[in-house]
Amino acid sequence: LVKGVAMTLTKNVRRIAAGTLAAAALGVAAATNAHAHTTSGCTVEPLTPVYSYTQSNGVKVLNYRISVNCQSGRTAYITQERYEEDGWPNPDDHVGTSTFSARGVTTLDNYRTLVDTESGQEEMYQQIRFYVRSDNGVTSGWTGWHKSGVRSFYN
Incomplete structure (x- = not known):
């Protein structure tokens, strides 16, 4: 049971990190067009x-x-x-x-x-x-x- 919790937590942390990186990339893309x-x-x-x-x-x-x-x-x-x-x-x-x-x-x-x-x-x-x-x-x-x-x- 403890092993399953740690594995789920690790997967969720990876998903959050991936989502944060994707959001940051979108922010950079939007910033390049900020003056149009x-x-x-x-x-x-x-x-x-x-x-x-x-x-x-x-x-x-x-x-x-x-x-x-x-x-x-x-x-x-x-x-x-x-x-x-x-x-x-x-x-x-x-x-x-x-x-x-x-x-x-x-x-x-x-x-x-x-x-x-x-x-x-x-x-x-x-x-x-x-x-x-x-x-x-x-x-x-x-x-x-x-x-x-x-x-x-x-x-």
Whole structure:
């Protein structure tokens, strides 16, 4: 009887551990899509800025990419704001704004020079908001602002 209890306990512990690992894996998968936002048939995601190249004058150029996936007959109208992140109590530095429209499945590329706002690394990110217009003229409201991940770059 004692042997049977220990064996049942061990099986249950293994099941709980397996369930916990599966739930953790689902949490990680969900976190990778945490920045994608959908409204009215379009999904738009501000991607973390990436280094693209260095100009001949030594200035680095970043690519602020935006992933767009719209159903047929729909167009996303996107406003992008780019920032250099600062710690409290300093506000983040707004370094530029751009607007785009996109249909279908695409990645928008927006190449911008790396700013020089402080000594050390620049912590760059973007935020976007968008609305959707269908070919029959129906227009959604604006979404809220959606922030990308932050990436640090040396000047």
